[in-house]
Amino acid sequence: MVITSTNRLRVITCGFLLAGSLLAGSAAAQTAGQLADRAAIAEQVARYSYAADGKDLEAFLALFTVDAVWQSIPPGQTEPDTILHNREEIRTFSVDRFKQNTGVRTGHHQSGLLFTELTADTARTQNMIMVTQQGAEDAAPVVVVSGVYYDTWKKTTAGWQITTRTMRMEPLPLTAGQ
Secondary structure: OOOOHHHHHHHHHHHHHHHHHHHHOOHHHOOHHHHHHHHHHHHHHHHHHHHHHOOOHHHHHOOEEEEEEEEEEOOOOOOOOEEEOOHHHHHHHHHHHHHHOOOOEEEEEEEEEEEEEEOOOEEEEEEEEEEEEEOOOOOOOEEEEEEEEEEEEEEEOOEEEEEEEEEEEOOOOOOOOO
16 A cells, blocks of 8 residues: 555644544444544545635635635624625636735634534534734734634535535634633
């Protein structure tokens, strides 16, 4: 078997998920299919970061169903200030963002993936997000967004895809006690 970076990522991801499940005492209740689905979704979360940071529009859009909804809720608010209602609106928004960030290195740092629901064809997850940017004049990356993504997923013929992604942003800069 040839060990590629994709295979290595899958093995590592599966290992972490399995270890986490064992530590939580829930591995016995999970089937191999459920563990594979968790690993596949975790890989899609990673692909989101790589596609966004690499400004790879087609790879980014492939993560969403055609009728996906992407929205963001500002700090202290309960309603979204941005709602994108389908993949084409996500495309238009992303093209604008990628152009705005020409010459800027972005970093979508996602961690703490938590499954709140998993069935054979749907899932709900949440994970922490911190977005950094670094321009040519910046000595170091600067945190521009921090918060939590709340996602719903659907298993499709193209694999697991996001049906809704809601970003609930936290206030920046962070203050003592937060």
